[in-house]
């Protein structure tokens with residue numbers, strides 16, 4: 266039985282020079298959005314940016330990842346916590362899942378505490394997002410501080 270989940274990560278182009286430290290660490294620790302793969306081996310089969318607003322690489326990157334048999338494409342946490350969060354997340358998710366028939370997950374590593382506090386202050390996330398979409402990324406204060 267194949268005990269491996271193949272992951273692709275798409276990051277917000279505003280962070281294109283990011284070395285992926287928090288995402289890779291979360292993959293290793295099975296933290297944040299990777300918590301659900303607790304009993305699986307995670308293999309990273311693609312890592313790229315959206316290509317910059319309005320996200321031109323969303324049209325091409327999934328196909329590259331599919332050639333490496335990607336199972337789930339994760340949007341990096343930076344898309345959710347940037348100032349402002351990417352306004353196109355839902356469109357990207359629908360486009361990728363309906364065009365390429367691949368699962369899409371929102372987020373990668375836990376939200377760092379400093380981003381969490383500022384967005385809480387700004388009221389960035391509505392209650393539904395807070396309860397559903399962001400739940401795996403919120404973790405708890407200790408984890409958020411560890412990912413700061």
Ligand code: SF4
Nearest residue numbers: 277278315318320351
């Ligand atoms: S805000 Fe959205 S579209 Fe713009 S660079 Fe970031 S992820 Fe890409």
